Amino acid sequence: MAGAAMSEPVPMPGNGAGDGGSGDALDSFLDKFRARWPEWAVVQVFVPQEQRELALAWATLLQELTDAAWGGSDPRPGEAKLAWWAEELRGWTLGARRHPLGIALQKLPAPWLTLATALPYLRESRERPRDRDDAYSSLKPFAHAVAVIESALFDGAERGANEQAEPIISAGLLYSRLAHVGEAAAPLTTLARAGSQPVASAWAAELLQGWPPAGTATRPRRVWSALARQRLRRGDAALPLPPWSALLGAWRGARS
Template identity: 35%
Template sequence: MDAGDSLQAFAAKWRAAWPEQTVLDLFVPPAQRLSAAAWASLLFELHSAAFTLEHEAVRDGKTGWWAEELQRLQGGAPRHPLTQALADVDAPFAAMAVPMLSVVRDVPLLAGDTTSLFARLRPFAEAVSACEAAVFASRAHATDADSLIAEWLVLRLPDGLAAFDRGMLPLHLRARYAAFADNAPPPALRRDWLAELEAAVPRTAAGNWFREAQRRFLRRRIRALAADAGPRPGPGHVWDAWRAVRSR
């Protein structure tokens, strides 16, 4: 498998988690298709390594490898197909490594409420946001980090609520539904969590077309989850993708 095939294999994993992205692909400027797919797939791999692996040794090993790879990417010697596809981008990739590892040391995260949880994740999200702005030749908006955090949390739903870290669910919701414990999460808990996440998604436009598309898609994903519906692309996603790309 050559580098191009490997990149597409990783992109397929990302698109399987976010089927809405197939709509966005139709509107991506041709010159940015490769970097957009590589960046989105890289974010998905970092999220998976940092937040979805239960066993500490495996989690530390994978995130440690990625931290080194981010440093190698900025140093001009990437090894992975995704980072190789971003090798020509002048971005502070290495700056993502330390905040990522700092967050990983605290997994599973136990935050008192949603505000505290966002604060714990914000240094990592801000580092990612700065890189994303460089990838898409834009300036990061202050709200882009919150958009990223909300995306990371929504990516854990619905199955993450039954995982080892309860999908990073804040303690105030765990206390409200104390009977949840090791049982299946009640519908009311998921509804309340989705309401808090929807409120946390920035209302203002993002700093680049890619993040703006994700922000719009995220709001639709939350509403779909609240209605117990799957993430199926629809006309609304076409509108969101067109508006996001056109506005930037």
């Protein structure tokens, strides 16, 4: 499927070497993450310097995938975009790339095919879950793939899925969905129990109550998790944190 037909960038030939404007195209995607997470400019200090640009590119890719899965009232454009991404990630394993994020990620020794094969599970997670357990369960296959990638990118070697990291990855994904679509992310049981309380606030409280420990998650994941929890505590999942709050939360996350 042609990327340009889905508002993706026009596919770049080969591996993109020497393509004019590739760096600008990459920056435009990274800026989308920076706009949603301005805290990153402050808290990246808690991530090893050699991992910061990589962490930013990886977080941007996850944002692209989850926005496609959960955004919009009509699921079909997102489904098409995820199908495009599955094809793109398979290409990365063969040394090819079309998307600008491939400039930062494609050549790294990560199991991109694992992520590609998990995208249907992310697509299916668009359905409203029954309860919190169902919400976590629906994301488990995708969280597994994310754990595999993060272990490869940030631990220096591919060691297979880090099962202890999967719950905190799932929690971060559920937070992202709440921040992106609001009460549409809440499970059916939360809707039933919310009463006069705003549904999004009720679901935020449930997420906080059941937030899993960091376990052996990578440093970037622990920092992202801490920021998500701090935003939930302040009462607005989509509202950026003040710098002092972001620094304190990220410091605690990095130490956990």
